[in-house]
Amino acid sequence: MGGRPPLREYLRELGERRHFITMQAWSSATHQHRGMLLGNLWMILQPILDGLVFLLIFGVILRANRGIENYTGYLVIGVLMFSFTSRCITAGASSVHDGKALVQAFSFPRAALPLANALRQTISTIPVLVAVVLLVLVTAGPGVVSGSWVMLPLLFLMHTWLNTGLSLIVARWGALIPDVRQLLSYVVRFLMFTSAVMIPIDRFAEALPWSRPILEANPIYIILTMYRDALLYSTMPDTMHWATLTAWALVLSVVGMVYFWAAEVKYGRRR
Structure with a gap:
C-alpha cells in the first residue's frame, strides 16, 4: 500500500x-444518464442544447459574430470541443478523491484513476463529435464537406492525448490539495475566454x-483552430500547428505521468 515501484514497473502494472x-471508463460513460427518460440520448441532446444556448447569447444577443465567417459553426466547434478538455480537467482533479475507497482498499497504480477518467470523457465526447458534425452540416450546408474532413479522427486522437496529460497533472493537484478542485473551475473559465472558444484572439x-x-x-486554441480549418474552411490544418500540438501532447503526457507517479505513496492517506 505504501510503496512506489520504479517507473518502468509502474507502467507495466498499468498495462496489466x-x-x-x-x-x-465504459461503465461510467454509458451509465451517467441511467434513470432518465431519454437515457443515453442525452449524450447527443445535451451538446446540441449547449451549442444553441451559446449561439443565442453570443451570436444573437451580444453579436460577437462580427467578421467571422459562418459564426454558428465557429461557435459550435469551439464550445462543444472545448467542453471535452474542460470535463477532463475538472473530473480529472477529482478522480483520485472519488476513487478513495478503491485506493484505500486495493493495491494498484493510482494513475489508473485519471487515465480511466480521460478515457471516460473520450467515450462521452464521441456523441458530441457526431453532434458537431451534424450541426456544421445544418448551418453550413453539405457543400462544406471536403477532403480535409478525413483529418477529424486524427485531430480527435491528438485532442485525447493532450487531455490525458492534463488529467494526470490536475489529478495530483486535486488529490493532495482539495481546494484545487474548486479553483480549477475558474482556471477553466479563463481558458475558455483565452482559447478563442467564442471570439477570436484578435480582439x-x-x-x-x-x-x-x-x-x-x-x-487548446491550436486544436480548436485545427478543427475549424478542417470542418468549416476546407483547409488542411497548418503544419506548424501539427508540430506544436504534438510537442504539447508529448510533453504534457510524459510530464503528467512522471509527476503523478512521483507522489504515488501520498494518495489515499487517511487525513
Whole structure:
C-alpha cells in the first residue's frame, strides 16, 4: 500500500490493468444518464442544447459574430470541443478523491484513476463529435464537406492525448490539495475566454498586443483552430500547428505521468 515501484514497473502494472481502466471508463460513460427518460440520448441532446444556448447569447444577443465567417459553426466547434478538455480537467482533479475507497482498499497504480477518467470523457465526447458534425452540416450546408474532413479522427486522437496529460497533472493537484478542485473551475473559465472558444484572439491582441504569442501557443486554441480549418474552411490544418500540438501532447503526457507517479505513496492517506 505504501510503496512506489520504479517507473518502468509502474507502467507495466498499468498495462496489466488496461481492462480495468477500460471497463471502469465504459461503465461510467454509458451509465451517467441511467434513470432518465431519454437515457443515453442525452449524450447527443445535451451538446446540441449547449451549442444553441451559446449561439443565442453570443451570436444573437451580444453579436460577437462580427467578421467571422459562418459564426454558428465557429461557435459550435469551439464550445462543444472545448467542453471535452474542460470535463477532463475538472473530473480529472477529482478522480483520485472519488476513487478513495478503491485506493484505500486495493493495491494498484493510482494513475489508473485519471487515465480511466480521460478515457471516460473520450467515450462521452464521441456523441458530441457526431453532434458537431451534424450541426456544421445544418448551418453550413453539405457543400462544406471536403477532403480535409478525413483529418477529424486524427485531430480527435491528438485532442485525447493532450487531455490525458492534463488529467494526470490536475489529478495530483486535486488529490493532495482539495481546494484545487474548486479553483480549477475558474482556471477553466479563463481558458475558455483565452482559447478563442467564442471570439477570436484578435480582439484580445488588440487590447494587449504582447499577449498574441502566448495566446497562439495555447494548445487548446491550436486544436480548436485545427478543427475549424478542417470542418468549416476546407483547409488542411497548418503544419506548424501539427508540430506544436504534438510537442504539447508529448510533453504534457510524459510530464503528467512522471509527476503523478512521483507522489504515488501520498494518495489515499487517511487525513
